[in-house]
Amino acid sequence: MDKYDVVVIGAGPGGYVAAIRAGQLGLKVACVDRWRDGAGKPALGGTCLNVGCIPSKALLDSSLHYHNLTHLLPAHGIRIDGAGVDIPTMQKRKDKVTRILKTGIEGLFKKNKVTWFPGQAAFLARDRLRVCPALGDRGKDSKENREFEVAADNVIIATGSAPMRLSAVPVDNERIVDSTGALNFAAVPERLGIIGAGVIGLELGSVWNRLGAKVVLLEAADRFLPETDREVAKEAERVFTKQGLDIRLGASVDSATVSGEEKPVVGVGYEAGGERQSMEVDRLVVACGRTPVTAGLALENAGLATDERGRIPVDGNCRTGVDGVYAIGDVVRGPMLAHKASEEGMAVAERIAGQAPPLGYETIPWVIYTHPEIAWVGRTEESLQADGIRFRKGRFPLRALGRAHGSGETEGFIKILGDAETDRILGAHLFGNHASELIAEVVVAMEFSASTEDLARIVHAHPTLSEGIHEAALAVAGRAIHF
Known part of the structure; x- marks a missing residue:
């Protein structure tokens, strides 16, 4: 042995x-x-x-390229007629x-x-x-x-x-699938239902929504993304809804049945707002946690x-x-x-x-790879208020940045929280393009117990999205320059 x-x-x-x-x-x-x-x-x-992480990001990038081709690039003077989606090649x-x-x-x-x-x-x-x-x-x-x-x-x-399973929703890996199955569709479903509007549900929903599916997310919680900053969640829900995601909160799914032979569909039953609801989709994804x-x-x-x-x-x-x-x-x-x-x-x-x-568990960053992305580290306003910790906050909208306008990606904002007495950075919350990359600067700063003033005194290249970190840090003391 x-x-x-x-x-x-x-x-x-x-x-x-x-x-x-x-x-x-x-x-x-x-x-x-x-x-x-x-x-x-x-x-x-x-x-x-x-x-998980890697194949989902590959599909997120592929689908974003297609979305930009059809929605963003025409404003840049770039037009490609007859653009289409080749799912087998993407897979x-x-x-x-x-x-x-x-x-x-x-x-x-x-x-x-x-x-x-x-x-x-x-x-x-x-x-x-x-x-x-x-x-x-x-x-x-x-x-x-x-x-x-x-x-x-x-x-x-x-x-x-x-993947967590629901007893009322039997996964058959054909019409009703888990997150693994949702990464391997051979074609874009016309109607896609997703149980769970958390990280996994939103990322998978974003992929297939961009590629042409009508996506409905059924979330049992009454609040969208309850683990995130409330302001970020509210803005993200608005933007994602505008993109075409149908997000239904307080929706508790209790049945899912496949019917039909030539063109099978999934009948989904759920309770929402005290009323019985139902819908039919071509595919149903169970993404309610792990x-x-x-x-x-x-x-x-x-x-x-x-x-x-x-x-x-x-x-x-x-x-x-x-x-x-x-x-x-x-x-x-x-x-x-x-x-x-x-x-x-x-x-x-x-x-x-x-x-x-x-x-250092206090400085672990979180990211949701939607578009715009969501990223955060440290405490939220709600948790600080609940613990009676006094803080100051600086908020800066990305639409005030030259680089954001240059790229045509102006949605979102950056928020930084600092201790009211020591000015030590307590948390940061980002909603915007490349938030997954920008959050690293704040993570490093927090790991070294930096203050918001430390961030405010660091020179950031212009024009960059990272200037949003600089401006949000300045905003903690009420002295943001560009907003």
Whole structure:
């Protein structure tokens, strides 16, 4: 039985990063992952790379190019007659992007001497695992596909999450699909229903809306994007509705039935405003959240258990209650974000190697890749008010920036919150073009405990969208120049 310093279970953005970092630190590392692609072949990268972050962004970019071609470029004096959508080519490009990156991770594993075991890992004891290989071309009786055991001084659980299912809405992967299915449509549905108007629902809805589908989002919450800044959510709802997304709040779906043979449709039933409602769509996407994956791990053999939400309890350093066993990413507390998982993975690897890295959860950025994009970090006005923390805010509209007008992208604004006494930056909320890139400046500033005055004193290139950060920081003290 081979023994390793670290065995990582899961090769998503948390697991593969943890394995690579441990390898960089000179540890003997193995990574066990059960993911298989559409062809049944083992694949690294987890949900994020295979059916999440990366393929969705590929489609978002492709669909945005088409939208700009038909809606934005004519104002620039660019006209292309007869422009159309080729979904098969778009899907091939998406798959190529993921394939390139998966191959890249394989190369990084080899470079850092990480042993990759495709298959399911299960605890036999705290420091011992059974690996059931993913069946390969040689069949279940080949030597390569027999079960085996490995020993580990340390184990990092990074098994991620899976789409949440609704008992009243059975996913058949034909007419009723989850987020994975919605990334693989072979044609644009005429009418698309999406259960959930959160991050996943909005991004998928944006893709197919731009390509010509009539999209209806059914959201059970009474408030749009309740986790975001209220002002951002209100403006985003207005803009997305203007783009053609039909967002129905307070809509609780309780039935979905497929009917019809020649042209099947999905009948959706829901309650909204105390009244019974129904609609018919060609495809229905269930995008109502995700749930941690721990099935098959035999956690009890390691003395572990999950909480009421299916998560593995950990402390601030991702340590479970069992010595030498760690858990990171979507399977533990906190936001289900790929970059949060990656940072936890690096921190745990370094801790195992004897270092003491900090984990800064207060400065984790959030992004919704709609267009315009939504990005934020730190506290909201509502949370500060609830805690009785006095603050000042600076708000600056992007329409006051020359670069925004030059590109024809003037929707949105930037808001920065500073402590009323110390001026330390408490949060930032962006709605606008390239918000996902702009938020990084504020994240860095907050990580170094900067004040809004620090941001206000930094020279920003002109003309750029980053000037909006500068102006919002100036606005905290009431001295924005261009608004």
